[in-house]
Amino acid sequence: MDFKAEVLDIKGKVLVDFWAEWCGPCKMLAPIIDEISQEIDNLKIVKVDVDSYPEIASSYGVSSIPTVVIFEDGQVKDTIVGFHQKADYLAVLK
DSSP: OOHIIIIITOSSEEEEEEEOTTOHHHHHHHHHHHHHHHHSTTEEEEEEETTTOHHHHHHTTOOSSSEEEEEETTEEEEEEESOOOHHHHHHHHO
C-alpha cells in the first residue's frame, strides 16, 4: 500500500479505517463505513489492515482497533477509537 499516494497526497477528506480480520467491532463498523461512503460526496475511504501494515498503524498511534482517522488535505483532522454509532463519524466529517 502506498499510504502517501492513497491518503497524504489527496486533496479533500479521506477516512482511514484501521482494522483487522479477527476484530469483531471492526466487522460491525464495516457496514457503517459503507453507508457513510454513499452518503458523503468527495470522501475517499481507505482501509488499512493493521496486521498487514503495522508500520502505518504505529506511525499514527493506533494501539486499539477499530480506529478511524480523518485526514483533510493530507493532515490528520480527527481520530475516533473504538466502535461508535454512525452519527459520531458523521459529526467529525462535517
